[in-house]
Amino acid sequence: MKEATRGTEHTTEPSLHLAFELSKKKWKLGFSTGLGQHPRRRAIDGGNLPVLQQEIEVAKRRFRLLADTPVKSCYEAGRNGFWLHRYLLVRKVENLVVDSASIEVNRRARRAKTDRIDVGKLLNMLIWHHSGEEKVWSNRIWAL
Numbered sequence: 508m509k510e511a512t513r514g515t516e517h518t519t520e521p522s523l524h525l526a527f528e529l530s531k532k533k534w535k536l537g538f539s540t541g542l543g544q545h546p547r548r549r550a551i552d553g554g555n556l557p558v559l560q561q562e563i564e565v566a567k568r569r570f571r572l573l574a575d576t577p578v579k580s581c582y583e584a585g586r587n588g589f590w591l592h593r594y595l596l597v598r599k600v601e602n603l604v605v606d607s608a609s610i611e612v613n614r615r616a617r618r619a620k621t622d623r624i625d626v627g628k629l630l631n632m633l634i635w636h637h638s639g640e641e642k643v644w645s646n647r648i649w650a651l
Contacts (some may be wrong), residue, residue: 508600520577525600525628528583529553529591537626538566541547542634546627556594563600572605580632583625603633605644 521540529537531553538547547566551558558582567576582597595602637645 521572521639522577522579522637523563523570523572524630524631524633525563525566525578527580528626528629529585529587529593531586534559535626536562537630538562538570538629539634540570541570541610542631542638548626558595561596563640577601579628579633579637580606581636583629603636605629605632 514606524539524541526537534551534553534555536551537548538549538560547569551562563578564574567574572647578600579602580600582591583607584604584606589604592602592604632643
């Protein structure tokens with residue numbers, strides 16, 4: 508079932524949300540089906556696509572989702588470019604590439620900058636975005 512909220516269309520059907528924190532050697536993955544749920548976090552070798560597919564399938568089983576449940580993902584634009592985006596689209600994963608400057612930070616408080624915090628933050632922002640929140644990211648996102 509699709510709903511429109513202020514020009515943004517989103518679904519109320521269950522979906523698996525996946526956020527990536529990409530680096531050359533390791534990729535951090537965060538999986539969830541909604542806000543308030545403890546995310547499933549995994550680390551895989553960078554670029555290991557068979558393991559990525561396997562982790563998506565395991566996450567669907569862990570969250571008791573059907574095998575054909577849609578997957579919605581995002582990652583920060585950076586060194587990996589758009590090859591991963593194209594790979595995900597071919598596998599029917601709805602993906603967003605987010606400008607890293609658009610992830611909100613509290614400029615007054617000191618904050619820890621770790622991949623684990625970033626993947627959790629990205630995951631929450633992705634869920635908010637697909638829930639119809641209009642201005643989750645302050646800068647451009649690409650959903651080619």
